[in-house]
Amino acid sequence: MLQNNTMRDKMYSYVNIILLALIALAMLIPFYYMFVVSFATYEEFVNTKLLLWPKTWVLDAYQYILGSKAFIRSLGVTIYVTVVGTAVSLLLTAAMAYAMSRNILGQKLFMFMVLFTFVFSAGMIPSYMIVQSTGLMDTLWAIIIPGAISSFNLIVMREFFRSVPYDLTEAAIIDGANDIKIFTRIILPLSKPALAAFGLFYAVGLWNSYFTSLLYLSNPAKWTVQVILRQMVILNQGNLMDPGSQAGVVNPPPAETIGMAAILVATIPILIVYPFLQKHFAKGVMLGSVKE
Amino acid sequence: MKKYVSLFLAAVLCVGVLSACSSKEDKASSNGDKASSTDSGKKTEITWFDGTWSTPVPEPGNEGVQKINEKFNISFKPQFIPFDLYDDKLTVKMASGDIPDVIGTEGADANYVKWAKQGAFLPLNDYVQQYDTFKAIPQSVWDAVSVDGKIYGIPLYFPSSGGKKPIIRKDWLDKLGLKMPTNYEELKEVATAFATKDPDGNGKNDTVGLGLAKGIVYDPAFGAFWSSSTWYHKNDDGMLIPGQIGKGSKEKITVLNELYQAGAIDKDWPTQPYNEVFKAFNAGKVGIWYEQVGINKGAQSGNLDIPTLTKNAPGAEVAAIPAFDAPDGSKGYVGGSGYYRIWMLSSALKNDDDKVKKILEMMDYMEKYVPAQEQNSSNEYFDWTNGGEGKGYKVTDGAAEPTEEFSKYAPLANFNEKLGGWIEGDKSMKDYEIQSKTPESKAFNKNMVDMLQKSDFYISPVGRIHSTVYDSKITALNEFATNELTKMIVGQRPISDWDKFVDEYMAKGGKQVVEDVNNLINEAKIQGEWKKAEQ
Numbered sequence: 010m011l012q013n014n015t016m017r018d019k020m021y022s023y024v025n026i027i028l029l030a031l032i033a034l035a036m037l038i039p040f041y042y043m044f045v046v047s048f049a050t051y052e053e054f055v056n057t058k059l060l061l062w063p064k065t066w067v068l069d070a071y072q073y074i075l076g077s078k079a080f081i082r083s084l085g086v087t088i089y090v091t092v093v094g095t096a097v098s099l100l101l102t103a104a105m106a107y108a109m110s111r112n113i114l115g116q117k118l119f120m121f122m123v124l125f126t127f128v129f130s131a132g133m134i135p136s137y138m139i140v141q142s143t144g145l146m147d148t149l150w151a152i153i154i155p156g157a158i159s160s161f162n163l164i165v166m167r168e169f170f171r172s173v174p175y176d177l178t179e180a181a182i183i184d185g186a187n188d189i190k191i192f193t194r195i196i197l198p199l200s201k202p203a204l205a206a207f208g209l210f211y212a213v214g215l216w217n218s219y220f221t222s223l224l225y226l227s228n229p230a231k232w233t234v235q236v237i238l239r240q241m242v243i244l245n246q247g248n249l250m251d252p253g254s255q256a257g258v259v260n261p262p263p264a265e266t267i268g269m270a271a272i273l274v275a276t277i278p279i280l281i282v283y284p285f286l287q288k289h290f291a292k293g294v295m296l297g298s299v300k301e
Numbered sequence: 302m303k304k305y306v307s308l309f310l311a312a313v314l315c316v317g318v319l320s321a322c323s324s325k326e327d328k329a330s331s332n333g334d335k336a337s338s339t340d341s342g343k344k345t346e347i348t349w350f351d352g353t354w355s356t357p358v359p360e361p362g363n364e365g366v367q368k369i370n371e372k373f374n375i376s377f378k379p380q381f382i383p384f385d386l387y388d389d390k391l392t393v394k395m396a397s398g399d400i401p402d403v404i405g406t407e408g409a410d411a412n413y414v415k416w417a418k419q420g421a422f423l424p425l426n427d428y429v430q431q432y433d434t435f436k437a438i439p440q441s442v443w444d445a446v447s448v449d450g451k452i453y454g455i456p457l458y459f460p461s462s463g464g465k466k467p468i469i470r471k472d473w474l475d476k477l478g479l480k481m482p483t484n485y486e487e488l489k490e491v492a493t494a495f496a497t498k499d500p501d502g503n504g505k506n507d508t509v510g511l512g513l514a515k516g517i518v519y520d521p522a523f524g525a526f527w528s529s530s531t532w533y534h535k536n537d538d539g540m541l542i543p544g545q546i547g548k549g550s551k552e553k554i555t556v557l558n559e560l561y562q563a564g565a566i567d568k569d570w571p572t573q574p575y576n577e578v579f580k581a582f583n584a585g586k587v588g589i590w591y592e593q594v595g596i597n598k599g600a601q602s603g604n605l606d607i608p609t610l611t612k613n614a615p616g617a618e619v620a621a622i623p624a625f626d627a628p629d630g631s632k633g634y635v636g637g638s639g640y641y642r643i644w645m646l647s648s649a650l651k652n653d654d655d656k657v658k659k660i661l662e663m664m665d666y667m668e669k670y671v672p673a674q675e676q677n678s679s680n681e682y683f684d685w686t687n688g689g690e691g692k693g694y695k696v697t698d699g700a701a702e703p704t705e706e707f708s709k710y711a712p713l714a715n716f717n718e719k720l721g722g723w724i725e726g727d728k729s730m731k732d733y734e735i736q737s738k739t740p741e742s743k744a745f746n747k748n749m750v751d752m753l754q755k756s757d758f759y760i761s762p763v764g765r766i767h768s769t770v771y772d773s774k775i776t777a778l779n780e781f782a783t784n785e786l787t788k789m790i791v792g793q794r795p796i797s798d799w800d801k802f803v804d805e806y807m808a809k810g811g812k813q814v815v816e817d818v819n820n821l822i823n824e825a826k827i828q829g830e831w832k833k834a835e836q
Contacts, residue, residue, distance in 0.1 A: 052612055055584045079357040133389075134396045141399060224390055227380040229358040240356050240383050 040273075047071070047270035054265055070270035079229070080237050080271065086149070087234040088278070091215045094153040098211040099204060102158050102166055107192050109163075110170035127160035133224070140225050151225035152218055152233070159214075162207045169203045170196055205289030209282065216279045234275050242268040344370070345656055347663075349379040349715070350394065351405030351644070352387030359708040359715050365688060369712045372685075373663050379715045388412070395421065403660060404645045409446050409454070411772040413643070417448040423646040424451040428657065432665040437723035442639045444765035444825070455664055457717055459641035460727045461760070461832065462753045465519055465591040466634060468605070471620040473500035473588055484625050485556045488523070488589075492565040495588035501614060510565030512582060512590040513557070513790075514575035516783055519591040524634060525759035526627035527553045529782075531635045532763045532818070533829060540819045541762070541829070543811070545782040546803045549627070557790045571787050579604060585614030589622070594733040594746045594753075607741045619745050621752035633757030636832055638764045642717070667713060670722030673732035676701035686713040700736040727753075758832040762822050770817040774810040781809055 046054060047070050049063040074080050109119060131139075136155060145151040173196060181191045197204070219235030226232060358381045359365065369377045382390050384407060394400070395416060404422075406413055416422060429435040429452060438456060446454040474481065474491065477498055482488040492510030494500070501508055511521060522528040527549035534547035544550055560566050567573065567581075582590045583606045592605040610617050624633050644664060650657050671683045678690040687694045687701070688710030694701045708714040722729070730753065733746040763771070785802050788794040794802075807815070822828065 051606070052609055055580050055606075055609055056613060077357075133393055137393045137399075138397045141397065220386075220389075223382060223386055224393060227361070229360050229381070236383075239386075240358075 043269040043273055047266055047273055049266060051266065070266040071274075073267055074241075074271050074274055080234070080241070080274075082230065083232055083234040083237040084275070084278075086231060087216060090149055090152050090218070090233060091212050091279075093149075094157070094215040095208050095212045097153055098157045098159075098215075099208050102163050102207060103197065103200070103204065104192070105158065106163050106166035107170050107196055110167045123160045123163060127164070137224060146225055147227055147231070149226075149231060152215070152221050156214070156221070159210075162210060166200075166203055166207060169200060173199055202289045205286045209286050212282065213279060238271050238275050241271045344374060344376045345659060346376040346378060347403065347656070347660060348401035349377065349403045349405075350391070350401040351379070351381055351403070351642075352384035352391075352407065353381040354384055355708055355714065357708055358383065363709045365693075365708070365710055365712045365714055368685070368688075369663075369715065372712075373659065375659060375663075377715070381715075400647045400649065402647050402650060402656070404647065406454075406643050406645070407641065408638070409643060409767065411769070413454070413645075414448055414767045414769070414772075417451070417453040417645075420648055421645075422453040423648045423650055423657065424453060425455065425646065425661075426452050428661055429455070432661060434665045434668045434723055435661075439639065439723075441760055441765055441827075441830070444827070445638055445640065446643055448767060454643035454645045455661070456640035457642040457644070458668065458723050459637065459639065460730055461636040461639040462634075462727050462730065462756070462758055463593060464637055465593045466749065466753070467521070467523060467589060467622040468592050468619050468749075469589050469622050470495070470500070470587075471618040472614075472616050475618075476500055476502070481620070481622065482523075482625075483623075485523070485552065488625075489556055489560060489563075489565075492560055492589060493563045496563070496565040500588065501585060507586060509567045509581065509587045510589065511557075511560055512578040512587040513566050513570040514578045515571060515573050517786065518575040521557065521589075522549070522553060522635075523622060524549075524624040524627050524632060526629065526631055527625075528635045528759075529553075529786075531759060531761045533759060533761070536815075540815055541822065542815055543778070543782075545779070545786065546806050546811070550786070551796070551799050554786055554789050555796055558792060558796060561790050561792065566790075571791060579606075583609045583613065585610055585617060592619070592745075592749070594730060594749050605745075607745060608739060611741055619748075621749045623752050624756055631757070631759070631831065633759055633831065633834075636758030636760050639760075664716070667716040668722060670725045670729060672729075673700060673735040687711045688713075698738070700738075702736070730754075755834050757834055760830045760832055762825075762827045762829050763818055765827055766818065766821040766825055768814070768817045768821055771814050774814050778806065778809060778811055778814065782806060 042060070045060055045063060048066045048068070049060055050065055050067050050069075053063055053065065054060060109116060109123075140146055140151050140155060145154060177195055177199075178191055181195050186194065217235060218233055219239065222231075222233040222236055353359070359379065361379060366377050366379065369375070380401070387407075391404070391406070392412065395404075400421065429438075435455065442456050443452060446452060446456050469481070469491075471481075473495055477494050477500055479491050479494060480487070482491045488511075494510070496508055496510035497506070499506065499508070512519075513521065517529070520529045522544075525531055525533050527544075529544045529550055531544050532541045533544055534542055534549065536542050557566065561568075567578075578587060578590060581587050590605075595604070605619070607619070610619070626632050646657060646660060650660075667686065669682060671680055676683050676687075676694075677696050678684045683701070684690060687703070688707065690696065692704070693707050693709075693711035693714075694703050696702070703711070730750045734743050734750065737743040737746050785794060785805075789796050789798075789802075
């Protein structure tokens with residue numbers, strides 16, 4: 010009986026490992042392919058059906074991208090927007106979530122308002138008009154502020170704050186702490202997993218933001234890296250209408266290798282963040298799922 | 302624990318300080334803008350909103366813009382969005398009432414007609430005859446940008462003979478002792494030989510006779526008679542019908558089905574995107590495919606790359622295939638609408654005659670043509686529009702070529718990527734030969750332009766009218782027809798089903814489209830026209 014069980018367990022583990030490995034591989038292969046193609050010559054790319062290991066490695070695509078002022082500048086803009094935007098979002102979300110986790114007057118009304126935006130969104134044109142009338146147009150704040158608080162994150166974070174025993178808060182009140190002190194000294198330090206998880210959600214969202222950037226910013230100097238990336242990958246594929254393509258660029262390397270290299274360069278910075286937040290993250294996504 | 306709290310607070314503080322700084326910067330720069338515009342005194346401010354294909358996108362306030370400001374004594378405020386995302390932003394801008402003085406689009410699409418009917422644009426009929434460039438615009442193009450007889454936009458020149466045309470591996474023809482095909486029977490013979498007689502001589506059966514891509518992206522029509530995209534044939538009631546359901550299309554699909562059976566077309570073609578076929582052509586594995594003239598062939602996927610092709614297949618020679626003789630005596634390809642991109646003026650300018658004239662004067666000035674031989678610093682106009690030699694362009698081997706900083710220095714970058722004019726017509730096509738760098742590219746461009754100049758072009762009347770029924774139904778109809786035709790080529794649906802297919806097409810809304818289009822064409826008293834070859 011015991012023997013059987015372990016056999017079954019073993020079988021289960023093997024199948025499990027094989028399946029997970031296959032899934033992981035399915036995620037990794039596109040990255041590997043991008044990596045390989047970004048270093049390959051166009052002749053080789055054209056001549057091989059599926060390129061697995063280039064015979065000659067060239068850096069042309071990377072030289073082109075890193076030499077492109079627009080790309081480097083947009084990377085800087087994106088880093089700025091991500092860092093500042095994540096901090097703003099976390100601060101606002103945590104503050105509001107904390108306030109709503111306490112039994113305050115009108116709590117139900119506020120909750121309803123939050124839930125309402127969760128289900129119904131105003132749409133593109135009203136949002137555009139609000140950004141326009143608040144004077145955010147053409148500033149990077151137009152990317153950060155309108156989406157600073159996600160109602161989903163707010164609700165989950167509120168549940169997390171509620172799971173912190175009220176006894177702690179009570180003890181702090183007896184020690185003479187006011188609400189701000191309780192929030193910053195007790196609740197936030199206890200909520201690091203939540204902050205890490207939502208920080209990551211916000212950061213990835215901001216890093217990938219491109220339509221807001223295009224919609225609200227008219228100066229190409231302020232565009233985020235995703236806009237420039239899209240241009241490099243899609244526009245380089247050639248304009249079907251053009252009688253004779255005459256892009257402003259002199260002899261760039263082929264679009265395929267540039268595209269692959271650009272995607273890698275734009276993905277790596279945000280990938281680097283993951284390992285550091287991994288341990289919090291695994292815990293973080295479970296937040297609020299169990300209530301005592 | 303305390304440490305973390307203070308760290309977090311420190312971080313928040315830092316952010317606060319940073320954001321304060323940046324908002325100051327933003328304010329400072331916007332103040333700067335305002336200051337400079339007040340400095341310029343009573344200068345007219347012209348806001349301009351358009352899409353672009355160029356990278357990098359021209360930025361506001363760069364040197365090109367400053368030159369425009371000086372020359373026309375205005376305060377020019379252009380804004381550009383990559384064309385593939387342009388429609389979304391334009392729709393939002395128009396809906397929110399934030400309408401610039403000048404708005405660009407790629408063509409007279411459904412939105413253009415809708416906004417024109419709603420009165421967003423200024424009718425320009427009274428103005429256009431006052432400018433040399435606009436006077437030369439042919440009536441068929443004015444029709445395309447007019448709604449109810451009112452001209453709402455200034456079209457930009459685009460050669461109607463442009464666009465991708467069939468090309469063939471001439472060296473393969475020579476090697477197998479075959480002649481350039483002049484009809485579909487000969488095409489069948491040539492394409493089958495390309496696929497089966499090992500034209501690249503590597504001993505492997507790895508060549509494709511005729512390239513065909515998913516969705517029949519490039520139409521293997523060797524003349525307007527067989528074209529799927531144009532309206533050429535008439536039905537029994539004398540009404541013009543879409544090419545896909547015409548008798549030319551039936552003949553073409555029959556031949557393609559036979560070629561498919563004979564193995565001259567890649568078996569996987571219904572799932573292969575067109576850029577995969579370009580890749581295979583550049584690898585030297587495809588005999589017949591499509592390309593247009595251009596300077597730097599290569600460096601773009603979805604393009605013929607002659608340097609790569611020559612490396613992969615030494616001795617490769619690419620030639621354009623002239624149109625076949627059609628049973629009705631016609632011989633020529635389908636011509637384009639003759640324009641690409643339109644500039645509209647906001648109807649808010651209707652009481653500002655001076656500003657309208659200023660804008661039109663500027664458009665007129667920026668649309669002049671300079672032949673390739675004169676594109677250098679001794680031509681003052683070219684030098685100014687292109688931002689000056691060594692800055693916006695450089696001259697190598699007698700041909701001007703934009704630099705990477707073109708969009709920064711060249712005033713032209715804010716209007717159009719290319720100089721071109723209505724007055725000179727398609728002569729500008731010859732410039733590609735002069736501007737090409739490699740001898741192979743020069744040879745290809747010369748061959749292609751020679752073929753185009755000897756060819757007649759069919760101008761469809763459908764591009765000159767605006768049918769809302771057509772706009773709302775044609776996408777679904779095209780998709781339906783492409784699917785059914787694909788099935789017929791691969792033999793999933795017998796070609797004997799043709800009449801049934803046409804009936805289905807008509808039942809799915811084709812009938813209403815055909816009726817509406819024909820009514821509008823009759824009302825406008827226009828018909829399909831042949832533009833004869835120049836000599």
